[in-house]
Amino acid sequence: MARAVSTQRKAGFTILAWLVALLIFFPILWTVLTSFKSEAEAIASPPTLIPNWTLENYIEVQSRSDYLLHFGNSVIISIGSTLLALLIAIPAAWSMAFAPARRTRDILMWMLSTKMMPAVGVLVPIYLIFRDAGLLDNVWGLTIILMLINLPIVIWMLYTYFKEIPVDILEAARMDGAILWKEIVYVLVPMAVPGIASTLLLNIILAWNEAFWTLNLTAARAAPLTAFIASYSSPEGLFWAKLSAASTLAIAPILLLGWFSQKQLVRGLTFGAVK
Amino acid sequence: MGSITLDHVNKTFGGHPVIPDISLAIEDGEFVVFVGPSGCGKSTLLRLIAGLEDTTSGTIRLDGADMTDAPPARRQLSMVFQSYALYPHMSVYDNIAFPLKMANTDKATIDIKVREAARVLNLTDYLDRKPRALSGGQRQRVAIGRAIVRQPKAFLFDEPLSNLDAALRVNMRLEITELHQQLKTTMIYVTHDQVEAMTMADRIVVLNAGRVEQFGTPLELYRRPANRFVAGFIGSPRMNFIEGADAAGHDAHAIGVRPEHFRLSSTEGTWKGKVGVAEHLGSDTFLHVQTDAGLLTVRAPGDHTYEHGDDIYLTPEPDRIYRFDRDGRAVA
Numbered sequence: 379m380a381r382a383v384s385t386q387r388k389a390g391f392t393i394l395a396w397l398v399a400l401l402i403f404f405p406i407l408w409t410v411l412t413s414f415k416s417e418a419e420a421i422a423s424p425p426t427l428i429p430n431w432t433l434e435n436y437i438e439v440q441s442r443s444d445y446l447l448h449f450g451n452s453v454i455i456s457i458g459s460t461l462l463a464l465l466i467a468i469p470a471a472w473s474m475a476f477a478p479a480r481r482t483r484d485i486l487m488w489m490l491s492t493k494m495m496p497a498v499g500v501l502v503p504i505y506l507i508f509r510d511a512g513l514l515d516n517v518w519g520l521t522i523i524l525m526l527i528n529l530p531i532v533i534w535m536l537y538t539y540f541k542e543i544p545v546d547i548l549e550a551a552r553m554d555g556a557i558l559w560k561e562i563v564y565v566l567v568p569m570a571v572p573g574i575a576s577t578l579l580l581n582i583i584l585a586w587n588e589a590f591w592t593l594n595l596t597a598a599r600a601a602p603l604t605a606f607i608a609s610y611s612s613p614e615g616l617f618w619a620k621l622s623a624a625s626t627l628a629i630a631p632i633l634l635l636g637w638f639s640q641k642q643l644v645r646g647l648t649f650g651a652v653k
Numbered sequence: 654m655g656s657i658t659l660d661h662v663n664k665t666f667g668g669h670p671v672i673p674d675i676s677l678a679i680e681d682g683e684f685v686v687f688v689g690p691s692g693c694g695k696s697t698l699l700r701l702i703a704g705l706e707d708t709t710s711g712t713i714r715l716d717g718a719d720m721t722d723a724p725p726a727r728r729q730l731s732m733v734f735q736s737y738a739l740y741p742h743m744s745v746y747d748n749i750a751f752p753l754k755m756a757n758t759d760k761a762t763i764d765i766k767v768r769e770a771a772r773v774l775n776l777t778d779y780l781d782r783k784p785r786a787l788s789g790g791q792r793q794r795v796a797i798g799r800a801i802v803r804q805p806k807a808f809l810f811d812e813p814l815s816n817l818d819a820a821l822r823v824n825m826r827l828e829i830t831e832l833h834q835q836l837k838t839t840m841i842y843v844t845h846d847q848v849e850a851m852t853m854a855d856r857i858v859v860l861n862a863g864r865v866e867q868f869g870t871p872l873e874l875y876r877r878p879a880n881r882f883v884a885g886f887i888g889s890p891r892m893n894f895i896e897g898a899d900a901a902g903h904d905a906h907a908i909g910v911r912p913e914h915f916r917l918s919s920t921e922g923t924w925k926g927k928v929g930v931a932e933h934l935g936s937d938t939f940l941h942v943q944t945d946a947g948l949l950t951v952r953a954p955g956d957h958t959y960e961h962g963d964d965i966y967l968t969p970e971p972d973r974i975y976r977f978d979r980d981g982r983a984v985a
Contacts, residue, residue, distance in 0.1 A: 549705050550738035552725040553809075554799065555755035564751075568742045 406629070413622035420618040435623035443606060445627055452602035452631075454517050455592070456585035459524035460578055463532045466525075468574075471536035472562055476545055486537065489530040497527075497590050508595055515597045523595065524585045532581055539573025540566070572645060579639050586632045603628035654716050655806035655839035656681045657702060662711035664697055664863075671697050672863040674711075679841065681716075684833050687843045688850040688886070689860035695843045696811055698860070702841065703809050704728050715806055726755070731800035732809040735816060737792045739784040745771075745795050746780040752803040770798040790821045797832070807839035814849065826853060847887055851875070859883050881981035884909050890939055892975070895946045899924075905976035905984055912939065912952040914973035917959070922966025924949070928959050942967060 415429040513519030551565040589604040610621040657679040664672040687695040700706040704725035859866040867879040878884035926944030976984040
């Protein structure tokens with residue numbers, strides 16, 4: 379009997395899991411479906427579930443704006459900011475994990491606390507700095523700001539992974555004649571590849587989806603896909619179907635990336651949880 | 654060449670002195686063992702020599718050159734870690750080749766040296782494997798291979814055998830001793846096991862609470878321990894200590910007698926006692942005897958006739974009685 383109960387419970391949890399997953403996925407599904415409807419069908423009440431499968435929104439979006447320009451900007455900003463962040467975060471996390479000082483813990487907490495601050499609180503000073511430095515509507519300006527925004531998370535994640543690496547092995551490298559950068563490049567980084575890879579993926583996704591700074595610091599030239607979506611919510615009213623088509627185009631690349639790397643992501647995010 | 658000199662070396666961790674003040678001179682080609690109970694500072698001392706820890710004060714010289722503030726990479730010392738500390742992402746070949754690569758040795762020379770080290774250590778068949786596919790003994794040999802390949806000034810061993818099982822430990826002990834005889838390079842070996850210390854060392858440093866209790870050859874330490882700590886630490890089973898009237902009779906605060914230095918009799922002797930536990934090793938038997946002078950351990954021949962509960966008389970060999978004063982120092 380106990381077995382039967384456990385099977386029932388398992389089935390219950392499975393159904394619950396599916397329901398939760400569907401609930402989370404539903405807005406994305408609805409966006410994709412709406413993108414294939416006509417504008418009239420998109421606002422119909424009661425709504426239709428299965429669209430008439432028209433591509434007119436995609437054609438319209440393509441003719442109205444330059445998708446590839448925004449896509450290119452998104453790629454440069456998300457990958458660029460991530461690589462830049464890793465370049466700074468790897469040595470930073472090394473020192474915090476393997477050569478901690480009395481205040482290392484405090485510095486880590488302080489870095490994390492910057493993520494608790496509402497971004498809009500520093501919008502004006504950053505905007506002014508960017509204006510004076512000529513970085514407004516500039517992909518490199520955005521790359522730098524997104525790198526700074528995500529740096530605390532990157533350092534924290536790497537710090538957690540590095541803590542799992544036995545310090546003996548790094549000391550062995552030192553004894554074997556490795557100077558600091560060789561120790562990091564030849565020993566630490568190859569051993570931390572899984573952690574670095576998941577940090578990289580997560581950070582690309584975060585940067586890709588970042589909308590506050592990308593909307594406020596760009597106009598046209600440097601606008602990534604987030605700004606491209608926003609351009610379809612106009613003062614003349616919302617065109618749901620076109621907005622959906624633009625959103626689908628914007629999230630498709632990152633959704634695919636997430637899909638193909640989900641094993642790496644899950645491993646990375648649960649790293650150290652189970653030993 | 655590889656002489657190592659420590660001059661008033663001091664190490665403090667967070668205001669707490671781990672090594673108050675140590676001066677030592679280790680000669681070129683010597684096999685020196687640091688031995689002591691856990692927490693005595695022996696590993697810290699080794700790490701100071703390696704450069705993995707900074708000294709708080711004092712100087713460390715290698716071949717006369719001041720290396721106190723030199724990073725480990727510049728000291729030309731090799732170290733074998735307790736955990737082996739192999740590079741898990743590299744093959745055995747690359748592990749052994751790593752120190753040579755760091756020294757910018759050319760590929761052909763690296764290949765010759767790695768293969769030679771692998772041959773000496775019986776690792777030739779495993780060169781392509783990753784460390785995780787090796788047994789404990791093989792991993793330890795890779796760690797040694799990595800240490801010998803670039804001909805360092807000295808080898809540092811940090812309890813290298815404590816992760817191995819007993820049989821393998823004896824084997825590796827012999828291999829390391831053999832290696833020392835072949836290479837004639839200075840070796841410093843840290844262990845808490847006094848048997849390893851006695852069997853391997855040219856000279857032993859006995860450490861206690863960050864102080865050098867005695868520095869000498871194994872037999873010197875056994876025959877002429879400087880104090881009660883060394884007397885108790887060196888020798889197995891440990892020395893018996895007797896205080897009170899019996900010690901006063903020898904004009905000392907305490908006297909020490911090693912288990913192997915008793916004469917046994919069933920009729921007469923200095924101390925009368927009853928045999929308690931008898932540990933049979935075959936070649937010897939260790940008798941734990943409850944006497945007027947306290948519980949004494951005695952090493953008896955393997956074929957003795959004493960049984961649990963028997964009366965026994967113990968007489969220490971007169972020229973083998975060690976005398977200690979109130980501070981534990983040996984009295985001549």
